[in-house]
Amino acid sequence: MATEDKKRILHKATVTRVLDGDGRASHAQRRAAYDNAVLAEPLSTLVNKVAKYAYTITDENISAARASGLSEDELFEIIICAAVGQATRQYETALLVLEAVTQKE
Amino acid sequence: MRLEILNSGYNFGTKVLFAFIRIVSGQPVPDAAKLGFYRPDFYGAIPFTHEAMRGPSAWSVGDRELMAAFVSKMNECEFCIGAHSAVASSAYQDKAKVAAVLSDLETAPIEEPLRATLRMLGKLTRNHGVDANDMQAVLTAGVSREQIEDALAVCFAFNVTNRLADAFGFFVPDPKGMEAGAKYLLSRGYR
Numbered sequence: 626m627a628t629e630d631k632k633r634i635l636h637k638a639t640v641t642r643v644l645d646g647d648g649r650a651s652h653a654q655r656r657a658a659y660d661n662a663v664l665a666e667p668l669s670t671l672v673n674k675v676a677k678y679a680y681t682i683t684d685e686n687i688s689a690a691r692a693s694g695l696s697e698d699e700l701f702e703i704i705i706c707a708a709v710g711q712a713t714r715q716y717e718t719a720l721l722v723l724e725a726v727t728q729k730e
Numbered sequence: 731m732r733l734e735i736l737n738s739g740y741n742f743g744t745k746v747l748f749a750f751i752r753i754v755s756g757q758p759v760p761d762a763a764k765l766g767f768y769r770p771d772f773y774g775a776i777p778f779t780h781e782a783m784r785g786p787s788a789w790s791v792g793d794r795e796l797m798a799a800f801v802s803k804m805n806e807c808e809f810c811i812g813a814h815s816a817v818a819s820s821a822y823q824d825k826a827k828v829a830a831v832l833s834d835l836e837t838a839p840i841e842e843p844l845r846a847t848l849r850m851l852g853k854l855t856r857n858h859g860v861d862a863n864d865m866q867a868v869l870t871a872g873v874s875r876e877q878i879e880d881a882l883a884v885c886f887a888f889n890v891t892n893r894l895a896d897a898f899g900f901f902v903p904d905p906k907g908m909e910a911g912a913k914y915l916l917s918r919g920y921r
Contacts, residue, residue, distance in 0.1 A: 632880075636886065639775050646771070647772070677858075682897050684899070687897075687899075697733045697735045697739075700733060701733055704893075707897075712889035713886070715854055715885070716885070716886040718854075719850075723865050726865045727869070
């Protein structure tokens with residue numbers, strides 16, 4: 626296992642804070658957004674877009690989520706969780722592949 | 731930005747700071763910088779981003795900014811492509827090199843280790859994953875394990891930032907505004 630450098634520690638702290646830190650959205654909602662797991666519409670569409678095609682997000686995606694009863698602070702947190710979750714899956718996947726390849730050498 | 735709290739939900743001291751920056755730089759505070767001031771206790775990715783972009787690494791600041799611009803291109807994030815192309819161009823003192831990489835990685839005039847690294851980051855960003863062959867190709871090009879870890883940290887930071895820029899709808903400044911932002915990021919980093 627690679628030595629945990631400063632960046633790995635800061636990364637873990639970021640993940641812990643958005644999932645478990647104080648917030649307005651529920652921990653379950655934040656976790657589901659982070660995992661891009663099934664959420665009720667219209668949040669599901671928005672979270673999936675953040676994870677997979679953020680450049681296609683429209684004003685309507687945001688206003689629909691707001692109209693469903695979520696506050697702006699809840700949306701702020703849910704969007705951040707979705708972004709950090711997808712980026713983390715990619716980061717950790719690549720680090721695992723790197724570790725496997727360098728161990729074989 | 732699409733959430734009103736990100737336009738006006740700052741405390742008095744922060745609003746004064748934004749006004750001061752606007753007077754000194756002649757430009758409004760970029761949305762990416764504003765976001766860092768909204769509930770930093772919750773998001774707080776600034777220490778990670780600063781460490782990835784300006785912390786110790788065998789990659790130069792220009793290389794890391796080029797990686798940021800390249801990842802942003804893969805994510806089609808207009809704000810971040812503009813912002814980090816400007817920083818990379820300024821760090822390298824070579825606008826043409828940055829433009830060439832963003833236009834065609836395979837023919838751009840850069841060293842092979844950097845090209846192989848960008849190729850891998852591009853695939854990771856577009857396909858959301860890489861395999862052992864992709865990673866081995868980077869090592870074979872002469873890139874160290876530590877350099878790959880450093881590049882992956884840049885990639886993580888911009889895979890988050892690109893998504894937030896597009897979800898929150900960051901305003902894309904004109905070239906003059908991008909230049910002002912680039913000057914700040916080069917002299918101060920991400921703190």
